[in-house]
């Protein structure tokens with residue numbers, strides 16, 4: 001899997017976004033980034049084959065089984081993107097504030113290792129159905145990503161599977177960073193300060 005598309009869209013002397021990175025962790029990771037771009041959305045990312053397979057979810061993930069959240073597949077992101085929280089400056093691709101809304105490990109159901117799990121995810125990508133068990137701070141338990149037929153080529157649905165973690169509460173109401181506990185506004189303010197202090201030098 002390649003990051004060519006990711007790199008093509010960005011100028012790394014103008015954005016603080018990461019260029020690469022390699023996983024050293026025992027488990028595959030997932031991350032959900034709340035992204036206050038021209039349109040607010042949540043980016044759902046899954047580690048597979050050394051990169052983060054990525055989907056933009058306009059309404060964000062849900063813990064209700066009846067919600068089918070549209071998830072548009074976008075370009076693979078580098079592994080280090082999992083830690084990116086901050087500001088993509090104006091004029092750049094995806095300009096706006098990024099929050100690490102949730103993160104954790106995942107396994108494909110039944111998989112006994114990271115290698116086996118990622119193999120199942122890659123098979124699922126080809127098949128159009130990816131089953132996952134997420135172990136995050138906000139998102140827990142079974143989820144499935146289903147490729148929708150007929151619509152746009154990159155349209156998938158993210159759906160919660162029935163288990164003990166199902167909740168009627170709106171998950172997106174928990175709107176603080178899973179990493180730093182900051183709100184989008186606090187992240188933006190902090191980044192603005194850094195930008196101004198760098199300019200004075």
Ligand code: MN
Nearest residue numbers: 035043056094
């Ligand atoms: Mn995004």
